[in-house]
Structures are given as structure tokens and as C-alpha cells.
Amino acid sequence: MKRTNPVKFWAQRLSLRHVLTGMVLLWVLLLILFPLGGMFQKVLAAEPVSCLKSLLAPSARLSFKLTFWLTLGAVILNTFFGLVIALILVRQNFRGKLLLEGLIDLPFAVSPVVTGFMFITLFGNNSIMGHFFDEKGIRIIYAFPGMMLVTLFVTFPFVIREIVPVLKEYGVEQEESAYVLGASSWQTFRKVTLPSIKWGLLYGITLTIARSIGEFGAVLVVSGAIINKTQTATLYVHQQFTDFNYTGAFAAASVLALISFVFIMMIQFSQKKVKGGTWE
Amino acid sequence: MKSSTNWPMKTECLRKNVFCLRGLAVGYIGFLILLPIAALGASAFHSGPGAIWRETTLLRSMASLKLTFILALMTVILNIFTGTATAWVLVRYEFPCKKFINGLIDLPFAIPTVVTGIMLVVLYGPNSMIGAVLGRFGLEIIFNQPGIVLALLFVTFPFVIRAVQPVLIEMEKDLEEAAMTLGASPFQIFFKVVLPTLLPAILTGAALSFSRALGEFGSVVIVAGNIPFKTLTAPVYIYGEIESGNLTGATSVSLVLLTLSFSILVLIHFIQRWSRCHETD
Numbered sequence: 001m002k003r004t005n006p007v008k009f010w011a012q013r014l015s016l017r018h019v020l021t022g023m024v025l026l027w028v029l030l031l032i033l034f035p036l037g038g039m040f041q042k043v044l045a046a047e048p049v050s051c052l053k054s055l056l057a058p059s060a061r062l063s064f065k066l067t068f069w070l071t072l073g074a075v076i077l078n079t080f081f082g083l084v085i086a087l088i089l090v091r092q093n094f095r096g097k098l099l100l101e102g103l104i105d106l107p108f109a110v111s112p113v114v115t116g117f118m119f120i121t122l123f124g125n126n127s128i129m130g131h132f133f134d135e136k137g138i139r140i141i142y143a144f145p146g147m148m149l150v151t152l153f154v155t156f157p158f159v160i161r162e163i164v165p166v167l168k169e170y171g172v173e174q175e176e177s178a179y180v181l182g183a184s185s186w187q188t189f190r191k192v193t194l195p196s197i198k199w200g201l202l203y204g205i206t207l208t209i210a211r212s213i214g215e216f217g218a219v220l221v222v223s224g225a226i227i228n229k230t231q232t233a234t235l236y237v238h239q240q241f242t243d244f245n246y247t248g249a250f251a252a253a254s255v256l257a258l259i260s261f262v263f264i265m266m267i268q269f270s271q272k273k274v275k276g277g278t279w280e
Numbered sequence: 281m282k283s284s285t286n287w288p289m290k291t292e293c294l295r296k297n298v299f300c301l302r303g304l305a306v307g308y309i310g311f312l313i314l315l316p317i318a319a320l321g322a323s324a325f326h327s328g329p330g331a332i333w334r335e336t337t338l339l340r341s342m343a344s345l346k347l348t349f350i351l352a353l354m355t356v357i358l359n360i361f362t363g364t365a366t367a368w369v370l371v372r373y374e375f376p377c378k379k380f381i382n383g384l385i386d387l388p389f390a391i392p393t394v395v396t397g398i399m400l401v402v403l404y405g406p407n408s409m410i411g412a413v414l415g416r417f418g419l420e421i422i423f424n425q426p427g428i429v430l431a432l433l434f435v436t437f438p439f440v441i442r443a444v445q446p447v448l449i450e451m452e453k454d455l456e457e458a459a460m461t462l463g464a465s466p467f468q469i470f471f472k473v474v475l476p477t478l479l480p481a482i483l484t485g486a487a488l489s490f491s492r493a494l495g496e497f498g499s500v501v502i503v504a505g506n507i508p509f510k511t512l513t514a515p516v517y518i519y520g521e522i523e524s525g526n527l528t529g530a531t532s533v534s535l536v537l538l539t540l541s542f543s544i545l546v547l548i549h550f551i552q553r554w555s556r557c558h559e560t561d
Contacts, residue, residue, distance in 0.1 A: 006456040016466070017373055024369040025381070027362055031433060032384055035399035042402055085305040094302065102545065103313050108488070109541035111495025113515040114534045117522055118316035121323040121531070129319075153312055185297060207389070214392030217497035217515065221522060234394045234498070241398055241502065250402070253395040260390035267390075268383045 036257065043254045046247050054240075054248035055255065059228050063236035064255075067213055069144075070232065074151045074212040075205055082159030082204065087193075089160070090167040107156045116221025119150055142224040147232070150218040155208045162204035166197045203267060210263045213256065317538070324535055327528045335532040343509045344517035345536060351425065351513070352493035355432040359489050363440025364482055370441070371448040388437045393498025396434050400427060400503050423505030428513065431499035436489035443485030444478055451477055480555030484548055491544040494537060 043051060054060060089101060107115070123130045123140040133140055140146045174196075178188045194201075216234040223230035225239065233256060240249035324332050335341060369375075370382055388396070404421040405411050414421060421427045451474075459469045497515040504511040506520070514533055521530040 006453045006460065020365060021369050021373050021375050024362075024366045025375075027366070028381055028384060031430075031437060032387060035396070035403045035434070036387075038403035038408070039395075039399045081305070081308045084301055085309065088302055088305045092298070092302070100306070100309060102549065103309055105545055105548075106313055106317075106541070109491040109495070109545050111497060111515045111518075111534075111537050111541070113497050113518045113522075114320075114495065114537050114541075115316070117518060117530055117534050118320045120522065121527075122316050122319035127319065127323075149312070153316070156312060210390040214390070214395075216392060216394050217501075217519070221519065234392045237392070237394050237398065238498075238502070241394075249398060253392075253398050256392050257395050257399075260387070260392065260395075264383060264386050264390050267386055 039250060039257070040254060042246075043250050046250065050247050051251040054245070055251050057248070059231065060236055060248070060252060062228055063231045063233045063252075066144075066147075066231065067233040070147060070151045070219075071209055071212040073148050074155045075208055077152055078155050078208055079159055079201070079205055082156075082163065083201070086160045086163040086167060087189075090164055091172065104157050104160050107153050112150075112154060112215065112217030113221055115150055115153055116218040119146055119153070119218075119222050123149075141222060142226065142230060144230070146222040147219050147230060150222050151212045151215055154215050154218055155211045158207040158211065159201065159204035162200040162207070163197050166200040167193075170196045206263055206267050210260055210267075213259060320531065320534060320538065323527070324531050327531060331528050332532045332535065335526075335529045336536060338529070340508050340512075341514075341517060341529065341533050344512045344514045345533065347425075347510075347512070348494055348514040351428050351432060352490055354429055355436055355493045356486050356490045358429075358433060359436055359440045360482060360486050363437075363485060363489075364444055364478065367441045367444035367448055371445060385438050385441050388435050393435060393496065394502060397431060397499035397502030400431055400434070400499070404430070422503055423507075423511065425511060427503040427505075428500055428511060431503045432493045432496055435496055435499055436492050439489035439492065440482060440485035443481045443488070447478055447481040480551050480558075483551050487544050487548045487551065491541055494540055 085100075085104070089097065089104075110118075120141055121127060123133065123146060125131075125134070125141075130141065138145070140149070170193075174192050175188050178192045179185070183191070214234060215232075216238070219232055220235060220238070223232070223235065225231055225235045227239065231239065233252060237249050237252045237256065240246075240252065366385070370378065370385075401422050402408060403410060404414075404427065406415060406420075406422065411422060419426075421430065455473050455477075456469055459473050464472070495515055496513075497519065500513050501516050501519070504513065504516065506512050506516050512520075514537055518530045518533050518537075521527070521533070
């Protein structure tokens, strides 16, 4: 009996293959590329001078600056704590570990508005914590600390999710031998563990950056979107859009879309090194 | 000799470090994740179960929850078909600019949701060409439910694909070959051999996209027009209640969404355990 390769078998049914490929391409074109193209066309059709002017307006510049600081904070804190948490989850056993693991994914599942609202109930005017910080003169809600907290919340899982599978696959043998040969735990981490998880870590950081730049709902609820004060880039786009200042909205939105495009390219690049193992 | 005397001290030091690190990890998770959830629970307790129940069963909050649920379900069903087909085409077939298309899949994760909303308004809004043509036939996409589904489809696009793709790549082809030599038709092979292997991945992707669709805010708030009973989804409803100072209303609908998120996470956990059980069989 003739053994046929399944790839060849499917390839022989050209009609099915072509129809499927065509349908998928059409779907991607209509759903993803069309809207992208539509917006860039609008920006290109507008006067470049007025676009540039709206991007250089003080409130626009301030909003991008604020987004930058939030992103930087999220990257630093969530990379550090993400490394610690991932190491502990993979390398150690303790009571309540399963619960801890379950909690990691929670920020992915919670609606951003609910996230923002949870932090309002925690630090708002009527809460105990809010009262405590208010007496010390520290504002959390409608100010930078609150925005930082929600950004940390929504980007929390990325680094952990990317490192955990790599650490699991990598095993402990090399770390153990380094340790037995007299390396300190810090040396072992820096010279043995870190190089092996480098690409996964980079991928996680890229996702963290992309998400913190794009976060809208949670930051909107917590910040109050005060112009020139607590307005991030996405909030600025929203405000310009609702004020019918379309040139400003489209220009800023295109800048954000371009930034995310660059990050996608970076993700593609690092994904080749990680071999995909993401999103389960 | 020297190193052997050092060992107890070294392990003692290590143990201290380990406890320090563990405390740091638990503390961070407790502060960042658990505390806000506890605060929401405390706020609900403070309002009293009666008030929470009243606010949840209000006609307008029930309508928003129902709308969100139905639209999310529609999105997920569409995603299951299109996502599996896209993953299949990307893994099994060769065609021009495949790498580019594969790169595009992740784009919805990276594009800010507000930008997504604006892009859809630009393309399909009443002032656009497509919107004007469809408007002549009485079809309205933006500021209506089709627009919401479109936005949800955009933001949840990668989930099923990215869940199915790795499984499809690693799938052994001998089973398919065996079925083929035994005379199974391509449809039989797909439904009896390929689909059972892919099912856990498809369900995981579907559950992830369902939870994302339930919670989506940024793109929906721009696209939907937010008309109560018609295009007001639950997250937008919560936002409105916060803005108008009705914190009990916001708390009650938030609790419903949070419970749904929890259940979906538990569901994904069980799907994955189930698929692991099958692997070892």
C-alpha cells in the first residue's frame, strides 16, 4: 500500500487549500489591515504641519512623557519582582504555591475598568488606606502613584509567564554544579540562570512595555484624566477624539500604532529565539 | 577542608535569602493583586448584600451584563472557527508573505485599545465611505452592536491562533497518515484525528478570548456609542456608575465580572489538566 505524507495529501487537494488560505487572508485583511490602513490614510491626507503641531503641543508632549515614566516604572518593578516570583514558583515548594500560581494570571482576566475601580475602593477618599495617605499629604487616586499601581497590576503577569516555562525546561543541574563549585547564589544567578532565560525575559519585557503604553481603561478610572496633569498618551488620544479634534487624535494614535508596530517586530525577532512557548 | 567548614554557614545564609525572597514575592502579590480584590469585597460588604443585589438586578445593569455576555459569546464562536482556520493555514500551508501575516497576528495585543476604536470609527463610521454606503441601506456598524463585535473580534484575534499554533506544529503526523492509509476522508481525518488533539488548545484560546471580550473597554467605549439597553456594555456601565458617583452600582457589576473572570481562570486550569491527563494516556 502506498504511504502518503499528510502534507502532500492536503496539498493535493488544491481547491480546499486555496479556498481556506484565501478566506483566512481575506479575514486578516478585513479585520486587521483595513482599519490600520484607513487611519494612516487619514493622517497622510491631513496637513503634515498641523499634525506635527498637534503632536508638539504641550499637553500632547506631557502625555507622552507621562506614559514613558509609567512604562519605565512598570518595566523596572515588574521585571525585578517577576524574576523573583518566577524563580520561587519554579525552584521551590511551599504551602499555598498553587494559589499563588493561580493568582498570577488574574490580571489578564480582570476587566481594566474593574481593575481601576478596585484601586479606587482601596485608596479612594472613603477607604482606610486612602484616609491614611491623605493625612500624610500623599495623593494616590487621581495622581501618579495610583496610575503606576494599576499599570503594575495589568502588566504583572507578562515577565513571569515568559520566564516560568524556560526555567522549567532548563532544569537545576547547571545551577547546582555552579553552586557546588563554590559560586555564591548571586553569582549562580547572574552567570548561569540569567543567560539561559535572557530571551524569554526580553520577550516578557517587550510585552510589558507594549501593554503599559496601551493601557487605557484602568488608568482612565484611576487618574481622572486631568489635562496636563494625569493624562497619558492613550487618554490624550481619547480626549482629542471626544473633543472632535480629529487631526490631533489621529496623529497621536498613529504614533502609538507605530510604536506598537516596532514592538511587534521586536517580539517577532525575540520569538524566534524563544521558539514560541507563550500563551500556553 | 576549608570548604567543608564553610558549608553550614553557607546553607544557613541561603536559607535566610530564600525566606527573604519568598517574603518579597508573596508580599508583592499580596499588595498588588490580593489587596485590591479584598478592597472590592470589603466595599461590597460595607454596602450590604441587599443593596448589592438590588443594584445588580436593576434593569439597566442586567441589560448591560446580558449584552456583554451575548456579544462576547458571538465573538468567541466566530474566533473558534476563524482562529483554528488561521492557525491551520499558517502551520500547514505555504503562501506568499506568510511571515508578514504571522507577524500581524500579534498586532492586536500591541495596539492600544483606544487606537483600535478610533481606527474602526475612521473606517466604518457615519462619515466614512463604507459607513455612508451601508447607511443608505439602513445598516449601522459604528454606534451599534456590529461595531462592538468588530472591536471585540479585533482585540481577541490572537488568542485562539496563538493557543492552537504550537500544538499544531508539534502534532505527530503518523496518526493522520494511519487514518489516511486506512481510507478515511479528509473530513473524517479532521474531525476524528486532528480536532480531538487540538480541542484543549482551542478551548483554552476560546476561554481567554471570552474573558478578554467580557472585560474590553477602550475600543468598545469609542465604537459603541454607549446607549443604555442597546449598546452599553458592562465595563462601560461600571465606568458610568463610577463617574456619576454610584459606587454601590459599580461595585455590584464589578463583582459579577470579577466572579466570571475567576470562573474562566478555573475553567482554563481544568482544561489544561484534562489535556495533560490525555497526553500521559
